[in-house]
Structures are given as C-alpha cells and as structure tokens.
Amino acid sequence: MKQLLVAFDFSKNAVNTLEYALVLANKTAASLSLVWVDCSSTPDNMLNIEQSLRIETKKLFEEIIPRYEPKIHNGKINVILRKGKVYNEVAAAARLCKADLVLAGTHGVSGFEQFWIGSNAYRIVTHAPCPVITVRGDYAVKDDVKNILLPIDSTSETRQKLPLTAQIASLLGATIHLAVACDSPIGVIRQRMKSYANEALRYLNQQQVPCVVQELEAENLVSSLLHYAAANDVDMISIMTEQGGTSGELFLGPYAQQLINNSLIPVLSLQSGSGEHMLL
Secondary structure, eight states: OOEEEEOOOSHHHHHHHHHHHHHHHHHTTTTTEEEEEEOOOOOGGGHHHHHHHHHHHHHHHHHHHHHHHHGSSSSSSEEEEOOOOOOOHHHHHHHHHHSEEEEESOOOOOOOOOOOOHHHHHHHHHHHHEEEEEEEEOOOOOOOOEEEEEEESSSSSGGGGGHHHHHHHHHHEEEEEEEEEEEOOHHHHHHHHHHHHHHHHHHHHHTTTOOEEEEEEOOHHHHHHHHHHHHTTTTEEEEEEOOOSOOOOOEOOOHHHHHHHHSSOOOEETTOOOGGGOOO
C-alpha cells in the first residue's frame, strides 16, 4: 500500500474522509493525495471566472493542508486539481498518482454545486481503476481498524476481494470476519458457499491473518450483514461491485448499493473481474 487518494470538495464530509484516510495512511505507511475537480461548465468567454475559481480553491487548500499535513507520518499531502466530470477526473487522478485506494464520502452536503462528493460517490466507485472506500459523513473516525467483515456469497467472484482485504487486514492488524450469509434454501448453493468460505479460511491461515467464520441465516442479506457488523464492532465491510449493461460501464449490484447506502461504517468496494485481486 503506497498511495491513497481522497476525493475532496471542502465539505464536512470530505474533511471527515480525509481524517479517516490519515489513519489508514499512517497505519500502512502510505502517501496521501487529495483531488479536487472543477465540475462547472465554463464558456470560453468566462475563463477569467474559471481562473478565479482555481485561485480560490488553492487558497482553501492553503488553509486545509497546514492543518492536516503535520498529522501524516509519510511525506507531504499532494494536491491534484482537475476539470471535468467528477468521477472521470477522480479516476484519471487515481491513474496519475498510481493510487492503491481511492476514498470518497457518501451523503455529502447537497444544494451547493461545488460540494459534489455525496452525489458522485457511486460513480466514483464504479469508475475508479482501483478499489474505493466510501465513508459516511457522520462516521466517527477511530484510531484503528480492528475488525473487517468479508461476506461470502455463492458467486465465484466473491473470492476476488480476499487478497486485498487480507493485505489491508495484515497492515492494520485487523481480524477478518468471513460471513457466510445463506439466503437460499437450495443445498447445492449453501454447500458451495461453505466451500468458498473454507477456501478463504485456508488462504487467510496461510497469510497468518486472524479470522473467524460465521454462518448467517439471512432472509434479508443486507440487514443481516449490517446487524452482524454492529453486534461485533466491525470497522469496515469489504464487498464486490458488478459489471454489466450494454454501455460497458460498471454499475453497483443491488446488494452492494444497499450496503454502501445503509452502512454506518466504511465500505471497501472492489470491481468484479479485476484480475490482480483474484484468489490464487
């Protein structure tokens, strides 16, 4: 873990996400960058307004950086300014700085065009070239991450999130909770999920990552996972996004979207089909 990128729009939500990113950066010895996107539509005859906006943004960063840069253990906080569609430019910035993780807030301040994080969080998740952690604006940032919930379902893609989650857990000194959430009465499907969980357990034991396995009878998958997270002091949930649609764009599956929308704790989202995160 070398580089973290925070989507930053100066809202309280963004500041909260930055504080969470600082915890992860210091635990993993990663560098930290902030990206701000000018998403306004500026005609050619209004370039002076665009320039003024950039100057004002830089002044705001001059207030933010001295406040938080002393808290980071590894280097300085880098600032990236871009113009365009928020999710496209955040993804471009992630490629530019070779980010291992992007962090974005959810439920951001609404009613002001410049505060764009909340309304763009889902698109950032689905367009970023790397995993994304979404953080609610009302999340109380802790000094450490002790428990990570990793749901196991019946799809083959469910195992793809394991290597990165294990890496993060190892760096943070966290325990992984493998949750086999059974929402089907079909025996073959339930057996497949248990097989995936056993495979994951062997992998985590090989990596010397502390883990526990819990079977959940889930009439409502999302509710069961969130209830387990609350009852077991879980600090992060690791999930997969899905790929589909005729346009070739990624979209969040229904369970993933519900988890991100309803989780009170940060959610780590990995894109389905990303080969570098495959379980070997």
